[in-house]
Amino acid sequence: MATFFKNRFLINLLHIILDILFLFVTFSYIVNYDQLINQYFPFSVLLLIGSSIFIAYSLITRSMKHYLLVIIYLILLFVGIAIFFTHWLITLVTLIFLVWRINSYFQLEAKLFEVNGGYTLLFYLNLVVAIIVTVYKNQDHLLALLLLLFIFQLTIISIGTMVQRLLLSEKPLSKLKKRNALSLLLFGGFFTLGVGLFILTSPLIKSVFIKFFRKILLVISYAVEIIITFIISLLPKEKMQRNLESLKLKLQEDNVLRPEQFVHHETVSFPIVEIFIALLVVGIIVYLMKKRTSELIFEEETTLVSSQTTKSINDSQHPINRSIVEYSISVGEVREQVLALEQLSMKEGQGRKKFESIRDWFERIGLNETEDFFETYEKVRYGDELIPMEMIEQFKKRVKALKDEHFLEPQKNKRGK
Structure with missing residues (x-):
């Protein structure tokens, strides 16, 4: 399950970086450059560290403890206001926004970070508008910072999606490199950040960068x-x-x-130039993202066709082996059972809540299950592994037993009384 953890953590890490950068760019409209650098930049770094720790803990334990997130953010709220002197209202709204966003991370079913998602494009649009406003106000220091953020985000997303492809790849050569996949992402991020800080702290390099x-x-x-x-x-x-x-x-x-x-x-007139630049940049980004998505879809379809062809050839040469269920079939089998259980529990007023993991749901309604049961569900819910037929059959039996013991038998007893 190491690949599962690395891939899910990587997706959530890219999302939290995007969210915090989105907030940081929004801060540039509200506060001046000195406040942005001395107060809100270190506060944003602490937000990233605290959020990443919570995400990693939630993925390791396979359980999202909301009270832990609230405790972390209350500490950050105090640190931001008392130490970095951030405005209390801005800090509070920022933390509420991140709580909402982090809750949504664990409901994502995509195997790759959505580089063409609407929220990603919204971030770039916000950044382009901020750059245009900065140029219009002739704020060279802030302009250099925003341009570097633009480059940093593009670098992180590019390296991140490359690492995700590496993690999800089934090629033997790629498996040798999976151990260093996250290290590659961290190196690329820190290298870009280091170059950016060098440009910001060097007056000569920064002036050349802005003039260009x-x-x-x-x-x-x-x-x-x-x-x-x-x-x-x-x-x-x-x-x-x-x-x-x-x-x-x-x-x-x-x-x-x-x-x-x-x-x-x-x-x-300068506004015409600004509008033209904004439309041009956003148009280029949309085109590149859509093109990238079409390439990904084509690659997935090609891989699927080739795997099906190989499977049909192997089936014709060897006896049919039903000990392994294909990933898509196992997803349907397992989720169908869980969905039926959710519908039955909903009638009893014990339905699964929005954003609630299966572990938290079972704990709330008093159901006890083994770790194998949860791992089977999580492998098809979050991972990309082939599930043995024995595990699928055992999972179905356990769900049937849960229905009978926890829901159907109590209903019969009530009717008998």
Whole structure:
């Protein structure tokens, strides 16, 4: 089950990093640069450490203890307000948001981090808007920080998905590298973070970094100007000329028009450039994510077809062996039994709650089961393993016994009375 733990922890780790970075970018709208670096950055690091510890503990114990998460976040609330002097309302809203997000992590059934998910794209959109606002306000220090966050997140997601593919791969060569999979992710993250801190702390490197980005903006502004000029040339010239002259007179009357506005590189209003950049970046991200997803789907379908072909060839050469149930079939068998148990318990007012693990549910309604029972369910619920037929049959017998002993027999006794 080591692969299960590593893969699930990696998915949840990528999610919590994305959530904390999303909050950190949102902080940039509210507080100034000094507060962001000296107060909210160390607080965000502590949030990541505390949340990661809770996620790892929950995966190891296969049980989500909400009171433990509340205790950790209450400590972080005190540390944030008393030591880092963060605003109490911002800190409280941040912790409530993360509690809601962490609860949703354990309901995810995807085997890979959803790089094209709506929340991921929302993060990038938020980051792009923050960068545009920073450029507009001419805040070079904050601009460098946000650009590095953009690069850091792309690096973490790229390395993380690569490591997940490695963990889920069944190739013998890949299995030799699985031990170092998480180490590769941590090395990539710390390396990118180290380069980012070097850029932020070096005035010369940071100025070159910002100037390079501003040159890119200037080139884009020229491209936007050419496009707009071309569009204007397609419109009726006489009508456009009258509209432009009336607009110029209106601006002159309001003392808004300045001579320097007619400089060549400023003929396009900056908001147009900002909107164009935002749409361009978001469009590129959506395209790349969708393309990546289609490649993943194609790879999965190809692997499935090849495995089915190999299985049919082996079946034709050897006697049919029913001792192993295919993963998809075992998922259906086990989940069908648990679903029937949930429906029956719901009628008795003991139904499974939202975001409640099967262990917590059984403990709440007074059902005792062996570790093998829970492992069978969790292997098909979270993992990707072939389940022996004996385990499936034993699981079905135990569920049937639970139905009879805990629900059906008490119902018969009530009717008899």
